[in-house]
Amino acid sequence: MKHLIPIQVFFLFFMFTTSSIALAPSSYDVRQGDQTLPVVINPKLQRICDQTDNPVECLITTVPFLREKATINPVSILEIEVEAIDIKTKEALDKASKLLLSSSNSKPIANCFNICINNYKSILESKHRILDAISLGDDKQLRVELSSNVDKIYHCEDAFEETNVKSPITEVNSLLGKMITNSLTITIDMVHF
Numbered sequence: 001m002k003h004l005i006p007i008q009v010f011f012l013f014f015m016f017t018t019s020s021i022a023l024a025p026s027s028y029d030v031r032q033g034d035q036t037l038p039v040v041i042n043p044k045l046q047r048i049c050d051q052t053d054n055p056v057e058c059l060i061t062t063v064p065f066l067r068e069k070a071t072i073n074p075v076s077i078l079e080i081e082v083e084a085i086d087i088k089t090k091e092a093l094d095k096a097s098k099l100l101l102s103s104s105n106s107k108p109i110a111n112c113f114n115i116c117i118n119n120y121k122s123i124l125e126s127k128h129r130i131l132d133a134i135s136l137g138d139d140k141q142l143r144v145e146l147s148s149n150v151d152k153i154y155h156c157e158d159a160f161e162e163t164n165v166k167s168p169i170t171e172v173n174s175l176l177g178k179m180i181t182n183s184l185t186i187t188i189d190m191v192h193f
Contacts, residue, residue: 044072052185054178061088061179074190079134081183085149086127088179092172093120099168112159116169119152123176137193146184153177 041059045066049058061084062077070076100113126145133141153176160167167173 042066042072045077048072048074048077048186048190049182051189052182054182057175057178058182061175061182074186075134078183078186078191079131081179081186082127082130082134085176085179085183086124088172088176089120089123092169092176093117093124095172096120096169108163109160109165112156112163112165112167115159116156116173119156123149123152139187139191139193142187142191143184146180146187150177150180150184153180 041063045059045062049055049062052058058077058081062080065080065083066072096113096116100110100117126149130142130145133139133145153173157167157170157173
């Protein structure tokens with residue numbers, strides 16, 4: 001199964017980059033249309049991502065940020081994930097805000113969007129606390145912030161579920177949840193301050 005991950009990453013990276021999950025361009029040379037696609041996964045990155053709960057998502061959200069001579073270790077990958085989470089959260093905030101404004105939602109559905117919007121803003125606000133915790137080697141604060149952010153994503157989805165409405169932002173929340181969970185796994189299992 002592990003030998004299939006690079007193939008899955010290639011497929012998912014192409015699928016996600018063409019469906020509005022745009023992250024920073026990678027430093028790889030193989031191009032598909034106007035997208036740069038990875039064909040070789042650094043073995044160090046592969047080992048780190050294989051230890052997460054969502055290895056494919058780990059790869060597709062970190063590879064675009066890697067530079068040719070980048071140091072690859074758990075701390076650097078954690079920092080990259082934090083940047084990727086920030087970008088994806090901004091995208092989720094934008095999408096939820098547009099859906100709130102563009103549709104004639106009932107009050108319960110509008111409340112769901114407002115819960116999600118507030119939670120996304122809170123996740124964005126936590127970025128600097130997370131980066132500070134990394135730079136200070138404060139794994140306790142890092143765990144608190146990341147765990148809280150995972151909860152915020154699930155609270156957003158729960159709000160729709162409680163109103164018996166299918167969430168129109170499930171896909172972005174699912175990816176965000178996986179990204180944050182991967183960051184938490186890297187923090188708990190691999191980062192030793």
